Amino acid sequence: MTRRFLPFIAALLSLMLLSSLAYAQDEASWDKQFQKQIREWMDAIASRDPQFKQWQDAKTDVQTLGAGQHQWLVSIKKADKQVGYLVIGESPDSTSHEKFVLLEYGVGEYILFDDAFAPKEIAAEPVYDGFASYWLITQKSDTQMVNAKTGEMYPTSFQISEPAIDAFAGEQLIQNGQRLTQMRILSAAESDPFDHIGWVSQLSTADTDVSWNQLWKQDYASPVTLAVPIHQSQVLAPFVVGSLHLWNDQNAYVGVWDEGLRFVPYSYAHRVGRFFVNETSSPAE
Template sequence: MFVTRRFLPFLGVLLSFVLISWPVHAEEQGGWEKAFQAQIQTWMKELASRDPQFKEWQKADTEVQTLGPNQHQWLVSIKKADKQVGYLVVGETVESNVPEKFVLLEYGVGEYILFDDAFAPREIAAEPVYDGFASHWLIARQSSAQMVNAKTGEAYPASFAANEPTVLQNLVQTGQKLTQTRTLQSAQTDPFDQIGWFNQMQRGSAVTWSELWQQQNNASVTLTVSLYHAQVLAPYAVGSLHLWNDQSAYVGVWDEGLRFVPYVYADKIGKFYVSSPQVRPPQS
């Protein structure tokens, strides 16, 4: 078992994260690049105008790198005045006779991004692999492969193995708007400061999206995620909630910055717990 400040030993059934298999680019690279950059700017402006936590994204610069071979996934690094202020993880899906369609796999605000060069392994063979909370650099060795956490640079034991992919749905797509936001914890929070979630996890008293959305400000909500074939348990304090087009839900958790992932994904591989439930009844 693997134990760190963030990860705890955990036994149980693990559902894994999706890696979408993306079709090829549009034939004319110039047109594709223009559409890609335009969509990035649209999402950045949408977040900066709708959520004050993203205000530094206004007129910020971007750098793009490919994640993994033939995955059609890109990491967009966002900087302002040479200071890292966030990132996007963008994927692409192309349907027959339909223009390019981009999807938002993940996004985050703060100075620590996924696959930061400061934490990158020095081995030449290290390959970036996006897999949600299990994102990692994969280091090929003669006898075995090793994974290094893409957020913290923490090396996992060589015995750890990646999970099988699972198809995800309800991702933010081209043209969607950020229509609703909620802030539960506006400052970095350590889930170990309040461990009521651990007792609730034993009782199986997880909450739904509707209950999540109804939580009051400063509510203590924890997302627990089991990773790497249930060899670790990662708890995250929930900071914010986003709703795109009133239908695509994303959850922002504190992880060396605020990190947003699709609710569908988070709910599939983990569970949400409220340490001191303060759920208001739905409005009629």
Template sequence: MNANAKRLLLSAALLMLTPLLAAAGNASGAHADKLTAAHVSVSSSDRQTELAVHASGWIAEIAKQPGFKAWRGAQPEITALGPGTHSWLVLVKQPTGAVIGYIVVQAVQEGGGYAIEEYGLGQYLYDEATRKRGVAQATNGTEETSESVGSPLYLHPLLAVWKNKPAKGSILLTDAMSGESLPLTENQWLKLYKKEEQRSAALLSVVPPAAKLARAVSNSSFDPYGLLPWLTNAVPLSADSNGKAIVRALEEKRQIRYTSERFDDKMRYVWSVTGFHRWENNVVYAALESDDSETGKRFVPLALLTEFGAFYD
């Protein structure tokens, strides 16, 4: 991209984003809990500008794909997930303020640049209303009586958690998307974070702000629990490095299911796989849908999914 093009892209991004980079709290200094990932403001103006350009570029490109028409003209609101400023949650908002999607961005430590951890339509990660409902259900209370403070803990799409501090009782960890209570303690989360940090970081691929989507496939939704091949000793699809067998199956409109056993096999995630996006750097994001039609669609790197689970035909 030449200098003029960069200036035009930056100008457009800044016009769109002036009111939108959100500061959702300040780091609590030496007293911060090492597990607490409260929203914090992004302090570096250079970092803000970079994130603004990347987010607006990605939104514009994704908006061209099937199912993402509502993203046209949408504006990103960016908050840090953290401690530190290595990952960010981008809420995709319409001019009315309605949230219609999200992107999670990760700074790539080696070589610089930014990677897209995941993105999605509809329900989004770290929605406060979903968190409160989840805490109420887990404590057999109501949203009014189950007062708590939530802090996001994020490593990758399969380790995205709310840490909830109730007014009374012990710390409760819940799923960042569904709000479901997790069979996980703080110490267990920290151990899992340390165990999977390098594995997940090795799977990150930089996505430039002007990157294009080279291929998009969108298939019909279906019930992920209509068949349970992981219980019948079925052989999973080949998990080669490029996911060719999985991509081919999706191009052939076959019903593919994905499952991952997490937290010492105490919890199983199950999704239907209803398409994919392939970016021009050849990184593929699989489209995941749950059995709850209200949760929308979640695009997660195929390489990460194959690392931590299996696909079934």
């Protein structure tokens, strides 16, 4: 090695070291902001909605959802008991200042992608898509989906749909610094959507359109049902609406009963499903 190459090699090594240090600093800064945002949202929900009081001083664990999706599942535990979860995304227009969005959150013992329901002894990739979330199992030329909430294995003939949750702009989702400002409980106790089946007879009728204002302001004598066709309408998933959340007095989220309460953006729920008021129920006079 001649002397004239030594300055070049030294400069290259210095550049590599500086790049490595800068990357480590950026990663540490990102993680700090991410953890701070998790705690802020948890505190905002727990302090405003008594159904989430167990979230106070709870511990968290984070796992990545899918490869390159910029989505994370935050499981929440207190005294070694599962008490809820968050699904957080990173806004695609994030630059030097991270902008996280809250895609979904829920309270209760059963969370999305719970290890208790995960496929055993098979490599499975978690894929988040709101109500249609699933584990994807790939074996040779076949693919199969497993419901991310219940662990139900769907037939191999089921087709994967284009993700619906990705179609929503960041301004329709909870972002950094936003607070839960209002809430309303429609159904305080978990109930089965088939306990009141008036909505079933309405499936074949003209589209209903229960607006956010109707959900928020009107009092119904019977539960309101959200029916969501998933996986290219091969499955119909009905849910009883339990609670409503309003963030910064503008971003609306709907909480439905599904082995606990799970909250998704109203804009998403209204797009992928239909809200039904049972024929036997009517707004209170």
